[in-house]
Amino acid sequence: MADEINFQEISTVLRNNQQEILQLWITRIVGESRQLVEMAGEENLKRQASGLLDRFIHALANGTDVEGTAFEQVRTSLLSLSDDWAMKEITPTDIVLFIFSMKDSYLSTLQGQYRDPAQLNEIIFAVNRMMDRLGLITLNSFMKRRESIIKEQQRALMELSVPIVKVWDRILMIPLIGILDSSRTQLVMETLLTAIEETQSKVAILDISGIPIVDTLVAKHLLRTVAATKLMGAVCIITGIRSKISQTMIQLGIDLSSVTTRTTMADGLKVAFQLTGIKPFEVPVQ
Amino acid sequence: MAEPREKLFEMPITSDEDVIMARQKVRAIAQQLGFSMLDQTRVVTAVSELGRNIVVHAGKGDMNVFRAEEGERSGISIIFSDNGPGITDVDQALTDGYSSVGSMGLGLKGASRLVDRFDIDSNPGAGTTITITKWL
Known part of the structure; x- marks a missing residue:
């Protein structure tokens, strides 16, 4: 060297x-x-x-x-x-x-x-x-x-994906979009329960029309969210179940009969009005 | 059993993200083959269940997608295979409400109802191979 x-x-x-x-x-x-x-x-x-x-x-x-x-x-x-x-x-x-x-x-x-x-x-x-x-x-x-x-x-993306909309007095709406995996569902549940507590809401409408697939895992998460909402004295309505999703869910054996469901957000909102006793269209215009 | 003819796609499945990817790929393929929206949803839901089973029970495995043909009819065949622990009692695993891991216990039987053919080959310690077929 x-x-x-x-x-x-x-x-x-x-x-x-x-x-x-x-x-x-x-x-x-x-x-x-x-x-x-x-x-x-x-x-x-x-x-x-x-x-x-x-x-x-x-x-x-x-x-x-x-x-x-x-x-x-x-x-x-x-x-x-x-x-x-x-x-x-x-x-x-x-x-x-x-x-x-x-x-x-x-x-x-x-x-x-x-x-x-x-x-x-x-x-x-x-x-x-x-x-x-x-x-x-x-x-x-x-x-x-x-x-x-x-x-x-x-x-x-996670934060984006859980917007909570206060649609009326004591009525919340959560439009779920995309893929509902375990961590996102956790976030949805936490955000929803916190919002219910803060706004003293009685009804939460969970709209799943933006979810492409409802398999047993998603169903399990939905049912848990509904149960947790119930524990807080509020009611959770699931809307936006499209026909192909509902047929698939039945074949899969998912039972959502214990949950109030409606096809559209509008129908869900009507149920929410009934549940809260709100008569939105009879409010006199001042 | 239907003879799978032409391999259209293959991928390893090791995580929840892979399951999502598998769903998207299968949806695109089913769409291309001409399946109705309802049947696309059925097949993709079955893929979601079986793909997740691989992740939960075996940790890793593979998905292979074939074009299925039998006489006049054609369709899609998907094979899920893993070298996981296998299923001790296939009949029990195919019972609604039975779960070894605290899930709803509907996945396997539910997936089988969503497709036209459902073949399961599993032995304890020897892994699991599930083949599903949906005809057009």
């Missing part, structure tokens, strides 16, 4: 050829991934590449551990880059391409400087390994950001 690798010297070599390396790098990025250029914007990309290269060369003079303090600035810019890109729906492939194409761009500079094949090999190997690690760090943070975006969206 030759002498210890002098990273400070490599850093200087790269610094002296920084513009050329950057140019090569950007040419490669533009050539390899049109999509990345389109999504991130060419100017942005150039700026990010330039900043990253600058910090990398700087870090190289001060240390070799990419997880260490010398590389802190490099990591910071990589993390902000991956955050930025995760929002723009840029693919992991593009991220990897972006980082790894830098390897090719400093190759010729190093080849020009180090003539001894063994030494050159060793240096390229060492620097490339740093780049690999940096690539992994970026990809990791990119994935984490993606996951958190998906979780945020899921939460947003």
Whole structure:
């Protein structure tokens, strides 16, 4: 083995050829991934590449551990880059391409400087390994950001999906939409019961016309919600059971005969008026 | 048993999300094959029950969708298979109201009523394979 690798010297070599390396790098990025250029914007990309290269060369003079303090600035810019890109729906492939194409761009500079094949090999190997690690760090943070975006969206959807409408004095309506899985049903039940308590409502109309399938799990959840409502002294009416759903439910063996059901919201509302003794159409107009 | 002819779709089922995906795929296929809205709902509900059974009882399994043909008639065949614990007493599992896990106990028998053919092959420790067929 030759002498210890002098990273400070490599850093200087790269610094002296920084513009050329950057140019090569950007040419490669533009050539390899049109999509990345389109999504991130060419100017942005150039700026990010330039900043990253600058910090990398700087870090190289001060240390070799990419997880260490010398590389802190490099990591910071990589993390902000991956955050930025995760929002723009840029693919992991593009991220990897972006980082790894830098390897090719400093190759010729190093080849020009180090003539001894063994030494050159060793240096390229060492620097490339740093780049690999940096690539992994970026990809990791990119994935984490993606996951958190998906979780945020899921939460947003969950909250969206349980609107409680106060349609009349002491009458609530909950239009259920989409897929009623266990966690959503839990949310529906909690939201409904809280709303009943807060508004002192006597009737809750659960409209399921937006639910594509009522299988035994959904039915079980509905029945539980009805039972819980009953415990609070209120009545739960289920509306919006379409004909194909009702036929399917019967064949499936689901028994909702203990529950007040109506085909339409309007009919459900009439029942609610009867139950609460409200006569909405006889209120004198003032 | 009806001879499934052409495989239209396959997917692993390991989670509730997979069950939802399976439902959506089967609905699209049933629609394409020309099933009525009512029959689509029946088949998809059966898929929901049987898919969830895989998740609850076996943890993981597979769904394979075929175009079914028998003489003049054609339809859809769906095979649910898993390597789970299997069913000790198939007759009991097919009884309304029986459940080993605290559900309504209607899923298996209910699903069988929603389709035209329902074949179940299960032995304790040897997994379960259920084939459902609905004719157009």
